[in-house]
Amino acid sequence: MKHLYLLFFFFFLLLSSRAQKANINDFNLSGDAVITGANCIRLTPDRIWAGGSAWHRQAIDLNQPFVMELQVMMGCKDAAGADGIVFVFHPHARRTGYQGEGMGFAGLEPSLGIEIDTWLNEHLGDPYQDHIALLRDGSVHHGYSLAGPVRIPNIEDCREHALAVNWSPGNQQLTIDLDGKQVLNYRGDIVGSVFRGNSKVYWGVTAATGAYNNRHEVCFEKLEFTIIEEAKPLELDGPKGKKLIEGEVITLENLQFESGSANLLPISKAELARLAEIMRQHPSLKLDIFGHTDSVGGAEANQQLSSRRAQSVATHLRSLGIPEKRLSAKGFGEQYPISTNSTAAGRLKNRRVEFRLSRPIP
Ligand SMILES: [Ca+2]
Numbered sequence: 001m002k003h004l005y006l007l008f009f010f011f012f013l014l015l016s017s018r019a020q021k022a023n024i025n026d027f028n029l030s031g032d033a034v035i036t037g038a039n040c041i042r043l044t045p046d047r048i049w050a051g052g053s054a055w056h057r058q059a060i061d062l063n064q065p066f067v068m069e070l071q072v073m074m075g076c077k078d079a080a081g082a083d084g085i086v087f088v089f090h091p092h093a094r095r096t097g098y099q100g101e102g103m104g105f106a107g108l109e110p111s112l113g114i115e116i117d118t119w120l121n122e123h124l125g126d127p128y129q130d131h132i133a134l135l136r137d138g139s140v141h142h143g144y145s146l147a148g149p150v151r152i153p154n155i156e157d158c159r160e161h162a163l164a165v166n167w168s169p170g171n172q173q174l175t176i177d178l179d180g181k182q183v184l185n186y187r188g189d190i191v192g193s194v195f196r197g198n199s200k201v202y203w204g205v206t207a208a209t210g211a212y213n214n215r216h217e218v219c220f221e222k223l224e225f226t227i228i229e230e231a232k233p234l235e236l237d238g239p240k241g242k243k244l245i246e247g248e249v250i251t252l253e254n255l256q257f258e259s260g261s262a263n264l265l266p267i268s269k270a271e272l273a274r275l276a277e278i279m280r281q282h283p284s285l286k287l288d289i290f291g292h293t294d295s296v297g298g299a300e301a302n303q304q305l306s307s308r309r310a311q312s313v314a315t316h317l318r319s320l321g322i323p324e325k326r327l328s329a330k331g332f333g334e335q336y337p338i339s340t341n342s343t344a345a346g347r348l349k350n351r352r353v354e355f356r357l358s359r360p361i362p
């Protein structure tokens, strides 16, 4: 049964995105990094002053949305463990940055880095606890962080932890999930402001130790690198517009909200203007709006969020001149997932608003 479910999941991904399994041989290693198993790379051993990195050979395009998921193991020493791992984007990556507090990231510039830092360096503004932050340009000082530092529970627990990096260029939003929970959220022109207009970058993982140390490892058995196809706008005469007129339920991928809120992002308003035009062309039809969420957060909170989002869509359509009696909005929370909730790519699909045009009861 589990296999059937997985099969269905991959079939679904094939329809709308290209999922790519990372192969251990697709990485260039530098410094102390060594392959330790079929799917794992040890970035540093637990000895002092080590540093290593693993860089995927294939450049990616930041103009494309993607979700990357991998497992990190931050070592087994809590109080005396150091220094951490950084997930990095960098245009010419083949090396490891500075060791110790630099975590193999310091000095790589221009760059964007997601650090998981386990050692307190007071002069860098580190909080006392293990923490995660979005850094830029090889700087590990939190005065220059783009987001965070966010404190996390002790992560040097000898276990693998799931890290998911989710980039949506449409609304310029980068979100980071750790063990299935969103920990960082950043909106900004990463291509323009960090990479000076160059959208082709490499990605890799770096780690280092200093006077204190830990074994740092990254595993790819569960790495899923998914390039999501750019969402096409709703076209009046296109396949989606036709399905809608025929009474089928459709999802609008270009309908996006601010994180955790019912506020529509600008990309959504253009899409709803096209939807309003279809409704004007078919004045006898009513529109059902169904809001759905992923399973992160409480069921009750998700129920309320999905209702507010469906209402927000209805309110916007009214402001475009569609009469209230033609609109019905309902939220279903996390009740009806269309994909798995255990991966970031799946959760992205589950957070959606569906539409159905139906003839009014005469
Ligand atoms: Ca530190």
Ligand SMILES: [Ca+2]
Binding pocket: 077, 078, 079, 081, 118, 130, 154, 155, 156
């Ligand atoms: Ca710790």
